[in-house]
Amino acid sequence: MLGNAEKLFTKFLHLEDPWVVSSVIVDDAETRVDIRIRNNGRFEFFCPDCGVKCRGYDKREREWQHSDLFDMECHIHCAVDRMQCPKCSKVTMLDVPWADKGSGFTLLFEARAVLLMKEMPVNATERFLNTDHRRLWNILDRHVEDRMKDLDLSGLTRFYVDETACKRGHDYISIFADEEHRIIFVTYGNDSSAVARFRQHLEEHGGRAENIRYICCDMGKGFQSGIAMEFPDAIVTYDRFHVMEHMTMAVDRSRRHEWNMLRESGRMREATNLKGQRFLLLRNHDNLYMDQKDRISDILSSHPEIGTVYQLKESLRDTWDYESKYDAANHLLSWLLTAEYSGIGALRDIIKLVDNHFNEILNWFDSGMSNGVMEGINSVIQGVKSRARGYRDWRNLRTMCYLRSSGLC
Numbered sequence: 134m135l136g137n138a139e140k141l142f143t144k145f146l147h148l149e150d151p152w153v154v155s156s157v158i159v160d161d162a163e164t165r166v167d168i169r170i171r172n173n174g175r176f177e178f179f180c181p182d183c184g185v186k187c188r189g190y191d192k193r194e195r196e197w198q199h200s201d202l203f204d205m206e207c208h209i210h211c212a213v214d215r216m217q218c219p220k221c222s223k224v225t226m227l228d229v230p231w232a233d234k235g236s237g238f239t240l241l242f243e244a245r246a247v248l249l250m251k252e253m254p255v256n257a258t259e260r261f262l263n264t265d266h267r268r269l270w271n272i273l274d275r276h277v278e279d280r281m282k283d284l285d286l287s288g289l290t291r292f293y294v295d296e297t298a299c300k301r302g303h304d305y306i307s308i309f310a311d312e313e314h315r316i317i318f319v320t321y322g323n324d325s326s327a328v329a330r331f332r333q334h335l336e337e338h339g340g341r342a343e344n345i346r347y348i349c350c351d352m353g354k355g356f357q358s359g360i361a362m363e364f365p366d367a368i369v370t371y372d373r374f375h376v377m378e379h380m381t382m383a384v385d386r387s388r389r390h391e392w393n394m395l396r397e398s399g400r401m402r403e404a405t406n407l408k409g410q411r412f413l414l415l416r417n418h419d420n421l422y423m424d425q426k427d428r429i430s431d432i433l434s435s436h437p438e439i440g441t442v443y444q445l446k447e448s449l450r451d452t453w454d455y456e457s458k459y460d461a462a463n464h465l466l467s468w469l470l471t472a473e474y475s476g477i478g479a480l481r482d483i484i485k486l487v488d489n490h491f492n493e494i495l496n497w498f499d500s501g502m503s504n505g506v507m508e509g510i511n512s513v514i515q516g517v518k519s520r521a522r523g524y525r526d527w528r529n530l531r532t533m534c535y536l537r538s539s540g541l542c
């Protein structure tokens with residue numbers, strides 16, 4: 134005969150036949166509650182292999198952590214029936230309705246943990262739920278894997294791909310996204326095999342390589358050959374955000390060069406002054422305040438070489454403002470000639486890059502692939518990295534990327 138508390142908890146936990154709460158025990162210090170569930174035996178079980186009705190074989194004692202009840206840690210216990218098939222002798226453990234197979238947590242606990250990990254870093258969730266981060270990652274991995282099964286790429290005709298360093302620079306991961314900023318695939322490495330893995334993933338989720346018409350990426354890295362192999366007919370756009378990133382690096386290089394020269398010739402005050410202007414120089418000129426623009430003009434007029442590189446940066450940015458691809462091509466060509474003619478060493482890399490990828494840069498006029506997507510993905514990744522602090526390897530980053538930005542989790 135069940136008492137009132139047991140009946141109440143049976144209801145709370147949404148248990149139905151054959152499962153009932155048989156006891157609820159609160160410890161003396163009132164920090165922990167243990168709920169025992171039992172099976173009343175009113176059920177039939179059929180062998181998953183041969184469909185024959187099975188007999189009870191034995192019971193296995195199991196425990197699950199549940200969400201806290203009235204600030205008390207809550208654990209659920211049950212001796213779960215194992216059933217044996219009279220025909221093939223297979224022994225099967227019964228599924229319990231409050232937890233996934235193999236998990237040490239109840240479904241409610243897991244749902245709550247996932248909700249928290251969407252909002253806060255894993256190590257903070259770990260403290261909040263008073264559990265171990267390895268177990269939390271496990272919950273998250275299963276949740277994400279389950280949700281990503283619904284990923285439908287059948288309508289995909291264009292994608293973005295970028296890479297990011299994972300764990301202090303040495304290992305890289307590649308991140309693939311669609312037009313709506315959704316992350317659709319994350320894999321290790323940044324070479325052609327990463328692109329091949331994406332193609333396989335695409336096909337596993339209803340997509341077709343032949344349907345991909347446009348790809349946007351950072352061409353400076355190892356994606357080029359992979360794209361040529363897996364998506365030979367796609368039009369590749371060299372992402373504007375990355376082009377400008379490389380250009381900004383050239384500005385910084387020329388500033389450093391000038392700074393070294395000043396130091397070597399003993400002009401320390403001027404050197405220190407220049408050093409302090411780094412961020413001003415690297416920012417988009419249009420976004421500066423009036424007094425900042427004045428300071429920039431001072432630097433540019435007293436350091437002609439930096440001045441030239443800076444003008445080239447602003448002029449390169451103009452490429453994407455033209456109405457037609459033809460005019461943009463003319464602009465980019467004259468940009469190249471001016472840059473080469475300057476003979477400035479700091480420009481060597483960006484000149485090579487623009488020269489080698491002239492067409493891919495201008496393909497933007499055909500694909501119109503939004504440069505904001507790459508920038509958006511970049512900021513998502515920065516956020517993901519801080520949330521996944523202490524992650525074991527690239528798989529944690531992948532899980533976090535899907536959780537935050539797949540739109541499915």
Ligand SMILES: [Zn+2]
Pocket residue numbers: 180181182183184185218219220221222223
């Ligand atoms: Zn069987």
